[in-house]
Amino acid sequence: PREDDPQHTMELFIQDLDALIDQHARGRQVRVVGHSWGAMLALAWANQHGHKASHIAAAEPGVLRPEAWKPFTEKMQSMQTFGNMLRAIPLFLQMPFVQSRDGHESMDFVMTGFMRMGTEGSPYLCSGESLPTQASIQRAGYASFDTMLTPYMDDPARWNFDFTGGLAKYSGKLLLLSSSCSFLGTDWQQKYHLPYLPAQTKHVHLQNAGHY
16 A cells, blocks of 8 residues: 555654564564665664564665765766766656556656666776666655655655664664775775774675675
8 A cells, every 4th residue: 555645754664674684573673674775764664673683684775874865865966967868768768657546656766767777887887888777676756755765855855764873772783885896885985884883893895796
């Protein structure tokens, strides 16, 4: 079921993940693996509920602290080239023909197409690398993205989430993965995230690899 837009909040995402973990863990400590946005969510959850995890693997989280949001949005905006906009025209032409059951399919179709345009080379992958276009991203959720992230993209100063402040209490193992080709790779993680992660964090740099 689709949630109303006001219910798309970071706190609700954390609560949902916590409820999911409680449902399956049944009182046992868990091992949590997150990638990209999922790594952000995993650490945001651990920021509040770290005592429930024995191991966390975070693969290239995007933004964990407020000061990283502005450079992140600037990079994202620089990726919206005129060429990409031209490539997106067919998506908008196909919108009227997308079958709809809940009213979200048309915009989800366009956003999924946009995201599939970022599956070749820079800024996420190594030169010459690409992901299978159809298999890489099945369906993006436009309403969630538009409610949760667009306001902060428009005004980066509004992003005040710190997903690291409570991690000092986390005593389990923490693995941070970064790649050599992604703009969210090793340099980004070392500059914006690693200094604020627990001392037991193990940072593994993957050579000749991209964000995916």
